[in-house]
Amino acid sequence: MSIGNSPEDERPFEDPSEEAPVSIGRALRQARIEAGLTVDDVSTATRVRIAIVHAIEADDFAPCGGDVYARGHIRTLARAVRLDPAPLIERYDDTHGGRPAPTPAAPLFEAERIRPERRGPNWTAAMVAAIVAVVGFVGFTAFKGGDDGGSKEVAEGAAPTTGKTASPTPKTDKPVDRKPEPSDSAIAAAPQDKVTVQVSAADGRSWVAAKDHNGRLIFDGLLKKGDSQTFQDSEKINLVLGDAGAIDLFVNGKKINDDFQPGAVERLTYTKGDPQAG
Secondary structure, three states: OOOOOOOHHHOOOOOOOOOOOOOHHHHHHHHHHHOOOOHHHHHHHHOOOHHHHHHHHOOOOHHHOOHHHHHHHHHHHHHHOOOOHHHHHHHHHHHOOOOOOOOOHHHHHHHHHHHHHOOOOOHHHHHHHHHHHHHHHHHHHHHHHHHOOOOOOOOOOOOOOOOOOOOOOOOOOOOOOOOOOOOHHHHHHOOOOOEEEEEEEOOOOEEEEEEOOOOOEEEEEEEOOOOEEEEEEOOEEEEEEOOHHHEEEEEOOEEEOOOOOOOOOEEEEEEOOOOOOO
16 A cells, blocks of 8 residues: 555645745656656556655655665656656756766777787797797807817717818728828927927827817817827917827927826826927
8 A cells, every 4th residue: 555545645735936946856756646656656667665765755865875876766766757867867966966077088998908908928929039049049159169169079989170171082091181200300390489289099099178278178079090180379288188098199290108008088288399298
């Protein structure tokens, strides 16, 4: 049963001298009565609770729970009683501080434009950059190794390269370009202002390393039987012989007759003048 039994019983007393504008609640109430509807009818049709309908018609919007809900209820009730809700909403905004300022479109557009740029790490690009860095490092190392006096011979049996590549020749017991043992004239021809060291693998193969007076590696490799290498420096040559017993050694054109044992590792230093083992 309706709280107000009859729309006619709820007709307000009309005072012709009243000039104040009709309030939101009063306009909704008048429209409801003119439509022949009770509060129960409006509540059932709009699903707005009866207490809230009574409060709004009394211009008490506190039970609505906030401006957003108040505007929604006013709009719903106005449509139920066949009123245009726009003037009522505008009047509510005028008397209750106005609706919140709309968010400018430009910041929203900027936010949407910028957001896609916030991506995670590009792992594909990172891997490509890493591969390029590794290839560059390998190339640089190979180039640097070539400048420092040749690449290291790490494979078993790899022969060192000397100067220009010799043309293929018939295989003989001794290499065609093997240097003969220095004669007295060769000893006399050795530069007096430098140290010259020749290493020959006469009795087998041996690993040999040579450095100049600055400690720069000028050779590091395996000499097979019959191979030889010659090193020269302005001050001294430092040698490491992996199998000294297989090596014939000539310093400044003079053969070194030290009794090196097979398989023995020898560390030697030679300078200008008479050869001296360090």
